[in-house]
Amino acid sequence: DAGVIQSPRHEVTEMGQEVTLRCKPISGHNSLFWYRQTMMRGLELLIYFNNNVPIDDSGMPEDRFSAKMPNASFSTLKIQPSEPRDSAVYFCASSWTGGGEKLFFGSGTQLSVL
């Protein structure tokens, strides 16, 4: 398996623009997580899905952030409009609940909002 695949690896955009991050979880996994990592705040859970349904989105900072999981093999995290304070590394991770809960991470998207 190719592991969790995220795209793009790097994204540089201007304040006010829309940003869409993409994630393909490991095939067969039924849980998907979006995390944000910064030096100041460490690793923060934004939202997680189980069987394509959002279970907990309490970590989503504000209405500018939205996430979707239209099927078991694809998820998006959208920021609209983006702001400089959104600059961070965004990770997607997946696991199979009922299988030991082991979490697998993608390589992340480095987002810079100018």
Next chain:
Amino acid sequence: KQEVTQIPAALSVPEGENLVLNCSFTDSAIYNLQWFRQDPGKGLTSLLLIQSSQREQTSGRLNASLDKSSGRSTLYIAASQPGDSATYLCAVIGNQFYFGTGTSLTVIP
């Protein structure tokens, strides 16, 4: 809410030393605990997963222990090498994954 703490935040040791990284959590009602390694600019790589019914797991020079009752886990690294330099994070798995802030390890040649 589950809180996960890792001490120390940073650690520097000479090559060859054995070392212990600590992870503590406030709610003992967990399913599993997972240790990760993160290299600069990279994602998190899973090192060891300890089921709640287990007390330890070993992989090569790594040994992780879990004491649910005291809310503690340790990651023991034997005969450290410069290639072990990275940030090590623990994650406690309850109704979701709760991460510590990590320990940044530097192994000096």
